[in-house]
Amino acid sequence: MSHPSQASGGTAVISGTETADIRFPTSRFLDGSDAMNPDPDYSAATVILSTTQPGLEGHGLAFTLGRGTDLVVAAIEALLPTVTGRSLDGIENDMAGFWRSLVGESQMRWLGPEKGVTHMATAAIVNAVWDLLAKRAGKPLWRYLADMPPEQIVRAIDFRHISDALPPELALEILQRNLPDKPARIARLAAEGHAAYTTSAGWLGYPDEKIRALASAAVADGWNAIKMKVGASLADDLRRCAVLREVLGPDRLLMIDANQVWEVDQAIGWVKALQPFDPYWIEEPVSPDDILGHARIRNAVSPVRVATGEHCHNRIMFKQFLQAGSIDVAQIDACRLGGVNEVLAVLLLAAAFDTPVCPHAGGVGLCEYVQHLSFFDAACVAAGPEGRMIEHAGHLHEHFVDPIRIHNGRYLAPQLPGFSVEMKAESRTAYAFPNGSAWKDHA
């Protein structure tokens, strides 16, 4: 191990764990409502890993929608014996092996494999470990990753079941070809931040006038791209698209998101009906598992782009979305995929297929998470900035110790060490389910 952080970390060992079921009662206000998810309570299954190094704690979470968060917490607890007692040096020296020890747990693997509750739990733990490593190195996660030599990044990836599309040699080649530009890219990211779009204006449960007011405010704040939810009623969608296009003018981007409610042929017809409003992409038109359905839709609705990924559960699914030519935009999720290791695999797969990655965010903690992934992508992986944007939603950032910072419709580079999803202690107490004050008072 040649990493300079090593010296400061010494022999820290993961020595304690704490999990929690944290829920925010967002369904009371229809924040986050869409055609598939009418009443989400943005929630998180959280994990804190403490270490033998005083003050060094890793924080991870998996985003959920309320009921069932306890299942993810229980899955985290079931997987924690795999990490407790391990040294950070040992993990850092064999990141891919560490990751596979979680997804390959010989009896629990049956419950996925690599999908659903157990994979989300894996993500929370894996991300908490990366938070630990970055904090130990004294760097924000994206810089910790960007400072790794390409060989070390490749060693963090489990290539199982994707080597036909992304052999390790190709991953290395992609990282190496960007090396000369890396310092300039990092400097530019630190100075100018990263492109973004906002979803806060267009929730399905909001009335037209609320959408108009929010979108106008967003444009005034410097946003050049807004996403709205569609799919419940074509008449409503036509009217709301008209409102948003009017507010946006002809040059700003309008994205639309159906949250999986359509059949394949229905998606094609509906998107064509909305085409006069020049949507930049259609997101989640059908089932998130329907690789071939997305390919048919993409073929039919071009030049409208097709985007999906927030429910794409692992690297093998993303591989096929790319192989089949199903998507124009890969929307990784930081805790649907099995944490940073698998995200690295998908960033490199997307680069191999020349497809921009625009991470899914919003919810609670997702913006904090994915900014690191996009800044790293921009620094080390992607060919250029074309088409890459981070999703933004304005909810619940006040609960984090190191919240995102937005300026003029762009994410500013995260600066504090770690992965930014440490929740404030008072929020963890108030929103603990079912006994926190936010829930007890509404019982």
Place this chain on the structure above:
Amino acid sequence: MSHPSQASGGTAVISGTETADIRFPTSRFLDGSDAMNPDPDYSAATVILSTTQPGLEGHGLAFTLGRGTDLVVAAIEALLPTVTGRSLDGIENDMAGFWRSLVGESQMRWLGPEKGVTHMATAAIVNAVWDLLAKRAGKPLWRYLADMPPEQIVRAIDFRHISDALPPELALEILQRNLPDKPARIARLAAEGHAAYTTSAGWLGYPDEKIRALASAAVADGWNAIKMKVGASLADDLRRCAVLREVLGPDRLLMIDANQVWEVDQAIGWVKALQPFDPYWIEEPVSPDDILGHARIRNAVSPVRVATGEHCHNRIMFKQFLQAGSIDVAQIDACRLGGVNEVLAVLLLAAAFDTPVCPHAGGVGLCEYVQHLSFFDAACVAAGPEGRMIEHAGHLHEHFVDPIRIHNGRYLAPQLPGFSVEMKAESRTAYAFPNGSAWKDHA
């Protein structure tokens, strides 16, 4: 509702529930060991639904491998409020709507959707409800299904996200074209049983001589098809295939199963190396999510057939395996798919693509479950018997009230009312985890 069973059922309502974590310590003997699953403890998350009709109870289970069974139990408990208090008449009148109320639970859907722990829990509950309905009708499940008019079967299916490949009209047409033959098919199934193959001889952890002895005994018992586990070592596989082919002779079938351990190109090479032993199919060569990878393998290893499905998590994935020409054999699982409703969808999808269904079984309770699905398939859906076999493994049947009956290498038709996965009370007590006697004594 015109169903004749209706009169006897009256207004029964689901009034009570009981769940349990049942584990059998099979890892102590390497039963069930394969290249991906070295040490399974065959287990089940079980649910019992009691009703207001005295003595009428529905039993369901989801098969698991030990650790994590508690997660599935917890997911069952989280979903049970969706069914408690519902009347059997109401459910029977809207089977598809009932099913969608479980998979579409507005906050828990995020944890899948329709995959992993929550989908397995859905299967246990859904199957328990079908057990109730069949018992109320006084019929084994396969006869309860086979006696339904085609329109009623179609109404039990949620066509969401598969209507591009299987519109309801096509499902109806498939069922109707088999109607004239149905009485003769049922009579033949009742008289002759259903074709099968056995996996009991070829577990990866068994030494060569045990395999030879078990296979010879199986052939003597009338088995004409045996499956063995491969994928850990090519030298071992060549040697073991030679043993089995010698025991089987040239005409009996030898299937091989890699349990997902290979990369795509590796699978192609390995299967070609085993081709001299004339394998009938290669099962799970790569990731169960890799639709396009299976298509490449199938293309390369023909005439060896490609089979997969025990980890295929929903109808949308099966749809694509069929659309892409990835498989010769669809191996449904009774509790990986979301229970009977989704199995019906996949049986009809497979028929639409002229692909035989050979269900995954073994484990604990899976043989009991899937016999009903294959008998119904043979009676009402499949074009003919060509290539359709039920998997068999000889373990753990003694724990069931109505175990499978095998004669001369075939399943005999189930005769008692219900779905056959009711576990004996004494087994439920002894193998309850962690406090049953089977576990306490090994603590």
